[in-house]
Amino acid sequence: MASKTKKAQFDAKKTLETIEEQFEMFQILNEEGEIVNESEMPNLSDEQLQELMRRMVYTRILDQRSISLNRQGRLGFYAPTAGQEASQLASHFALESDDFILPGYRDVPQLIWHGLPLYQAFLWSRGHYQGMQLPEGLNILPPQIIIGAQYVQTAGVALGIKKRGKNTVAITYTGDGGSSQGDFYEGINFAGAYKAPAIFIVQNNQFAISTPREKQTAARTIAQKAVAAGIPGVLVDGMDALAVYAAVRDARDRAVNGEGPTLIETVCYRYGPHTMSGDDPTRYRTADVDNEWEKKDPLVRFRKFLEAKGLWNEEKENEVIEQAKEDIKEAIKKADQAPKQKVSDLISIMAEELPYNLKEQLEIYKAKESK
Ligand SMILES: Cc1ncc(C[n+]2csc(CCOP(=O)(O)OP(=O)(O)O)c2C)c(N)n1
Ligand SMILES: [Mg+2]
Numbered sequence: 001m002a003s004k005t006k007k008a009q010f011d012a013k014k015t016l017e018t019i020e021e022q023f024e025m026f027q028i029l030n031e032e033g034e035i036v037n038e039s040e041m042p043n044l045s046d047e048q049l050q051e052l053m054r055r056m057v058y059t060r061i062l063d064q065r066s067i068s069l070n071r072q073g074r075l076g077f078y079a080p081t082a083g084q085e086a087s088q089l090a091s092h093f094a095l096e097s098d099d100f101i102l103p104g105y106r107d108v109p110q111l112i113w114h115g116l117p118l119y120q121a122f123l124w125s126r127g128h129y130q131g132m133q134l135p136e137g138l139n140i141l142p143p144q145i146i147i148g149a150q151y152v153q154t155a156g157v158a159l160g161i162k163k164r165g166k167n168t169v170a171i172t173y174t175g176d177g178g179s180s181q182g183d184f185y186e187g188i189n190f191a192g193a194y195k196a197p198a199i200f201i202v203q204n205n206q207f208a209i210s211t212p213r214e215k216q217t218a219a220r221t222i223a224q225k226a227v228a229a230g231i232p233g234v235l236v237d238g239m240d241a242l243a244v245y246a247a248v249r250d251a252r253d254r255a256v257n258g259e260g261p262t263l264i265e266t267v268c269y270r271y272g273p274h275t276m277s278g279d280d281p282t283r284y285r286t287a288d289v290d291n292e293w294e295k296k297d298p299l300v301r302f303r304k305f306l307e308a309k310g311l312w313n314e315e316k317e318n319e320v321i322e323q324a325k326e327d328i329k330e331a332i333k334k335a336d337q338a339p340k341q342k343v344s345d346l347i348s349i350m351a352e353e354l355p356y357n358l359k360e361q362l363e364i365y366k367a368k369e370s371k
Contacts, residue, residue: 019227020220023235025267028242031296033304042246046311052093052241053306054320056085056299059109061324062118063272066125070276074332076126079106080272083239086298087203087266088173089113090241094248095171100139100157102150102172105275106203110173111140118331119338128341129349139168147208148178151187151200158196158261169255171199171248177208179222188229188263197255199248200263203238205270210284226263238266239296242305269293342369 028037035041063082069075081088092110101110108121115138124131132142144150154172161168178184179202191198202222206213219225226233236247244266251262273279306312344365347358354362
């Protein structure tokens, strides 16, 4: 006999739609710098709010100066960061000093605010080995060039943290392009299965070099990819420093509480080119799109918010700008003083005890270099 209550029809499309609808953009500060989500306002003191602004302004200057230094031939590899300050620095602001950072090539600012001396960041840009000879106790890994690879490494670092019973987390960053890599899925899946204290950030800046986000995946959001790994996923306005901070702080609290990892998509934009190696954004982005994102500028929005509270003004801003310029000048001078890198240096720093073949090569290069 047929059941009286008719079961809902099998509808795979509806299941997907239902999941996708759940991922709404989390925002606290709108483009005018007004609070639109009071109940989620993070608990930050006036001093902390000013410090976050200070870091964003400083980093914008660092970006401008780095681009100039690169053009003058005084820096090597450089991936511009303007537009991504809220995504990068507010997420970092939610961390503690002994948390581990596993960055991508664009994430040098987070390393600097975690304690990497600026002159070392410049040396890293030049490919000098001293760039990543890290100060004792600084929990960072070198910026990863292979896109997505740091996601797997983060699952491992986070599991190590858990096994040692530490109250810290491992955070990693990739881009919208990186989210298509196999490593992305392996990393979030493994960390989910072992409830490892990891925070996986996808900085969706709309492009992977020239490939637009729409070509990257059929999924409506990248955040929803968390569902397949059985972990929470958050879609956040990546131009809103307060929303980014709140989302990462919440993920961190749950991670140290033994609740496992979170995937966070920060929706943002890079104002500059992909890197300083020669791509021309005008070939793949229209001025209309650029203008639309200019209006969402994370610095403008946060500045308006702080000015309305009487916590920021032109004088404070100029002080930060002058300080940044001064620090950069000093740091590049210090980077220039590093010894010229030799092939024998690269060999001798590789291992504590060199295998016989490298010992041979070391001698060959030392002999060449002494001529
Ligand atoms: C495994 C791998 N494939 C290709 C590249 C070349 N590559 C370097 S950056 C990049 C685009 C990455 O875009 P996205 O992940 O969105 O990060 P974004 O640069 O926008 O921050 C590509 C394809 C690479 N570095 N590693
Ligand atoms: Mg991208």
